[in-house]
Amino acid sequence: MNNKVELLGYYGNDLIHASSAWTSTSRDLTEDKIERVPKLLKMLAAEGHHTPFEKSSLHFLVTVDQATHIHLLKHRIGVSINGESARYKELKEDKSYIPQDWDNRWTIALQNFTDRANHLYHECLEDLTPILGRKRAKESARFFKTFNSQITMDIMFNWRSFAHFQGLRNSEHAQVEVRELAQQMLDLVKQIDGNPFQHTIEAFNF
Numbered sequence: 001m002n003n004k005v006e007l008l009g010y011y012g013n014d015l016i017h018a019s020s021a022w023t024s025t026s027r028d029l030t031e032d033k034i035e036r037v038p039k040l041l042k043m044l045a046a047e048g049h050h051t052p053f054e055k056s057s058l059h060f061l062v063t064v065d066q067a068t069h070i071h072l073l074k075h076r077i078g079v080s081i082n083g084e085s086a087r088y089k090e091l092k093e094d095k096s097y098i099p100q101d102w103d104n105r106w107t108i109a110l111q112n113f114t115d116r117a118n119h120l121y122h123e124c125l126e127d128l129t130p131i132l133g134r135k136r137a138k139e140s141a142r143f144f145k146t147f148n149s150q151i152t153m154d155i156m157f158n159w160r161s162f163a164h165f166q167g168l169r170n171s172e173h174a175q176v177e178v179r180e181l182a183q184q185m186l187d188l189v190k191q192i193d194g195n196p197f198q199h200t201i202e203a204f205n206f
Contacts, residue, residue: 012056
């Protein structure tokens with residue numbers, strides 16, 4: 001299957017970011033100050049005053065291949081991640097990713113290789129369970145799992161960490177799979193009813 005992402009929820013908006021910045025002077029909101037929110041957010045983003053953007057959060061559920069999983073794990077500051085574990089459970093769904101830009105020969109070859117590896121994973125787990133115990137069987141049988149195996153991950157960013165993630169991963173220099181995931185995440189945020197992060201998105205030129 002393709003990698004996929006779902007926006008589970010969010011907290012905050014442009015005004016939350018602006019109010020956080022105004023805490024250093026006055027949080028009292030006037031119509032004039034509210035009108036200046038877009039300009040303020042652009043200044044904060046451009047000059048590296050990013051602390052106010054930590055006051056909001058974006059919560060996603062993703063299903064991704066192992067390479068993308070590793071890319072995500074490299075983002076730790078301002079990011080909270082929990083993922084599916086083949087150590088604690090048997091991965092019965094056998095979710096796997098096949099690159100969309102491969103020709104038919106290699107697509108079929110990888111699918112066949114993946115199917116064989118998944119069969120060996122389940123067979124090994126069952127055979128080793130009475131010998132090693134279920135816990136050790138699960139954690140060791142997973143060595144049969146291929147690098148295109150997918151797991152589901154629960155990820156929460158604050159906006160500052162999300163902006164950093166977008167800058168690195170939604171880039172022509174990033175691997176295709178994580179770049180596509182980053183773009184899907186950004187699209188979901190842009191589609192939130194009421195567009196609460198419109199001016200923040202514009203401030204970071206996303």
